[in-house]
Amino acid sequence: MAEEQKKEPRISTISSTFKLWLVAIIFFLTFFHLYAIYNYPQARIISNEVLLGLVLTLVGYLWIQELRDRERLQAINLALIKAQRQLEHAEIDTIAALILAEEAxxxxxxxxxxxxxxxxxxxxxxxxxxxxxxxxxxxxxxxxxxxxxxxxxxxxxxxxxxxxxxxxxxxxxxxxxxxxxxxxxxxxxxxxxxxxxxxxxxxxxxxxxxxxxxxxxxxxxxxxxxxxxxxxxxxxxxxxxxxxxxxxxxxxxxxxxxxxxxxxxxxxxxxxxxxxxxxxx
Structure with a gap:
């Protein structure tokens, strides 16, 4: 039983709130950079290369986590389908046992x-x-x-x-x-x-x-x-x-x-x- 429980997939996806915060940070950095360029063209608060690197890193991180979350959810879905089929078999076996007992x-x-x-x-x-x-x-x-x-x-x-x-x-x-x-x-x-x-x-x-x-x-x-x-x-x-x-x-x-x-x-x-x-x- 303990061995079966270890094999069961766990739900450990990143929360939607955290993902929204990352998106908000990307949006804020981009907006701040464009605002600085427009209003303070001479100032170099953050270079284009650094900003691009930050944005790509955050987007890449989100993309990788999304793929991992999808894999985990697929595993959970398969486990649920397996459990449902086991329940269906148990229901049929119970009814079949009743029928065979009556026939006996x-x-x-x-x-x-x-x-x-x-x-x-x-x-x-x-x-x-x-x-x-x-x-x-x-x-x-x-x-x-x-x-x-x-x-x-x-x-x-x-x-x-x-x-x-x-x-x-x-x-x-x-x-x-x-x-x-x-x-x-x-x-x-x-x-x-x-x-x-x-x-x-x-x-x-x-x-x-x-x-x-x-x-x-x-x-x-x-x-x-x-x-x-x-x-x-x-x-x-x-x-x-x-x-x-x-x-x-x-x-x-x-x-x-x-x-x-x-x-x-x-x-x-x-x-x-x-x-x-x-x-x-």
Missing amino acids: KDPYVRGHSKRVTRCAVELAQELGFSQEQRKTIERAGILHDIGKIGISDAILRKPDKLNEEEWTVIKKHPRRAAEILEPLRFLTKEKEMICHHHERFDGKGYPDGLKAEEIPLGARILAVVDTFDAMNSERPYRKSLAEDAITSELKSACGNQLDPGVVSAFLGLLKKKPSLWEREG
């Missing part, structure tokens, strides 16, 4: 968010996403089901088909997730992906009935890997599906529930990386 209570969804995140990041890389875009997908993946916090376990773990009232509650969770994350203003793109990861490619999804390209690409990626993990996991009412059955279901969902291009890329990825089939928790 249910053996059927334990590790779901981590698996969705892993598959989503791999798929984003397969689709040519930049490192920063993959980080956005990663954050959206781990947080995508936060809207389910607060929904009754009786609904979430119900072994039978949900009735209309229960289904209405479930359909609110993407919007609720965006509302929960609203105070975290740096998660703008993530909130958009999370809010729309249950939209359907044919426009029959929720919460806004977006279709095709209207749905953010990140949300379409989450939709594919979320659907995949649901079929690849056991539920109270069924066993996990076989690999052939999952592949067939994903293909059948192309164009109606899921984006055909994203599904195609994901199926290719599953062939290249069969470890994605493993249910790591």
